[in-house]
Amino acid sequence: MKIIVTGCRGQLGTELIKQLRLGYSELGPIPEKLMHATVIGVDMAELDISCYKAVDDFIRRHKPDVIINCAAFTNVDGCETNKDAAFKVNAIGPRNLAQAAAKTGARLVHVSTDYVFSGRENGGIPQDECEMPGPISAYGTTKLMGERYVQQFCHRHFIVRTAWLYSYYGKNFVKTIVNAGKKYGKLEVVNDQLGNPTNAVDLAHEILQLCVTHEYGLYHCTGNGVCSWYDFASEIIRLSGVEATVAPCTSAEYKSKHPESADRPHWSALDNRMLRCTVGDEVRPWQEALACFFEHWDGDNGMKDE
DSSP states (O other): OEEEEESTTSHHHHHHHHHHHHSEETTEEOOGGGTTOEEEEEOTTTOOTTOHHHHHHHHHHHOOSEEEEOOOOOOHHHHHHOHHHHHIIIIIHHHHHHHHHHHHTOEEEEEEEGGGSOOOOGGGOOBOTTSOOOOOSHHHHHHHHHHHHHHHHOSSEEEEEEOSEEOSSSOOHHHHHHHHHHHHSEEEEESSOEEOOEEHHHHHHHHHHHTTSSOOEEEEOOOBSOEEHHHHHHHHHHHHTOOOEEEEEOHHHHHHHOTTSOOOOSBOOBOOHHHHHTTOOOOOBHHHHHHHHHHHBOGGGOBTTO
């Protein structure tokens, strides 16, 4: 089997390629069909997914069985100030991959986001795949357009929405909080935005379980359990052993200090219903996955046992 991973140097792309190389993750083995797969990792330097001809030529030449699209413009504030660039990567890129996948018969896994939702609390019930999206930021809007292009142009697709992603590799909220705690000793984090912290190990594991099936469709895949960014940061500081305090603040208070920041959904908790009803939801509770992260993380060097 041949697999192309776009955005291969990002958090999720790096984790996917590692699991494909090792044949297992912290959650268990990868599917037998993926053992000894030929894996082609590409990032912006190797393939600009926003260029239709480049994508078409690349996919025709390599003829993959599966394309996993991890490439995205994920800087939420940056998307507001550079909307065309965000649209090219988050919407046109998936369109190009979907059209190329359809021509060659490849399965396409497209990674999306909780930011496609408005943040309306809906009685405190996590949102499943039936919930209607309504993004409030350029990031969410362009990612939703990418989803629609994938649905329109490639019927052999898996759209996988995730949230609050962190990993051993690259920049993320966990590392930011640890470093800020060391530097300042006192942090303020919003306590009125709620969602699901997600370990990239779990997300990659589920994607690899899905991509060898015919269970096509729209999926949510996040850490199980709901918390606020303040709760998440507090647990990060506790597990890290960093001597720092975390104080809660409101989104309005944060916005007054950072008026240039994009609006974030207040309630973006997702429910992995489609996983439960198809291949099974093996994603860990967010506290368990975060504790495992700190057991294995070796600071800026990645994992202790690599």
